[in-house]
Amino acid sequence: MASIFTKIINGEIPCYKVAETEEFLAFLDINPNAKGHTLCIPKQEVDKIFDLDETSYHGLMEFSRQVAIALEKAVSCKRVGMTVIGLEVPHTHVHLIPLNSMEDARFIRKTPLTKDEFEATANKIASFL
Numbered sequence: 263m264a265s266i267f268t269k270i271i272n273g274e275i276p277c278y279k280v281a282e283t284e285e286f287l288a289f290l291d292i293n294p295n296a297k298g299h300t301l302c303i304p305k306q307e308v309d310k311i312f313d314l315d316e317t318s319y320h321g322l323m324e325f326s327r328q329v330a331i332a333l334e335k336a337v338s339c340k341r342v343g344m345t346v347i348g349l350e351v352p353h354t355h356v357h358l359i360p361l362n363s364m365e366d367a368r369f370i371r372k373t374p375l376t377k378d379e380f381e382a383t384a385n386k387i388a389s390f391l
Contacts, residue, residue, distance in 0.1 A: 265353035268307045278384040281332075281391050285318070286325040288358075290384050294373050295359050296366045298337035298383055302326040302356040309352040326356045332390035333358055337383070343367050 269275045270289065277289035280300055291299040304322050308314050314322065330342040339360035345367065346356050359367055375383070 265307055265351055267301075267303050267351055267353040267355065271303075271305050278380045280384050280387045281325070281329050283325065285321055288325070288329045290380055291357070292380075294375065295357075295369060295371065296337075296339070296361070296373050297375060297379070298333050298339070298358075298360045298387065299373075300329055300333055300358040300387065302329055302358060304354055308354050310348065311346050311354045311356075314354060322354070322356065326358060328391065329387070330358045332387050333360065335390040336386040 264272070266275065270277045271287055280288040280290065282288070285305055286302060287305060288300050288302045291301050302322065302325055304314060304318055306318065308318075311319065326344065330344065334342045337360045340362050343359045343361045343366070344356060345359070348355060361367055365371060
């Protein structure tokens with residue numbers, strides 16, 4: 263059965279797309295820790311990051327790096343944190359989270375955004391890519 267991320271890749275579920283290549287997709291987390299919280303995923307459905315082949319792993323890291331650089335330009339923050347947890351969706355994903363304090367990285371406090379805020383944020387990040 264396809265993961266929710268595969269359904270997003272296939273266009274079955276909408277997302278606030280930030281960047282896309284033939285192999286990877288970046289989109290805003292719909293339950294963000296902070297404004298601009300972005301997920302970077304391989305289009306190939308692989309549950310665990312270390313199960314990716316070496317080329318895909320390095321490609322995902324470089325793709326995530328490029329998105330993080332754009333994210334830091336688009337959203338006011340002290341730095342962009344990166345984490346890979348992956349327990350909630352069985353599809354490898356990298357969280358890029360704008361950080362102003364360690365609390366932003368704890369997945370406890372969420373930042374609600376409107377549809378317009380999501381769209382504006384995704385477009386702003388994409389404009390720096």
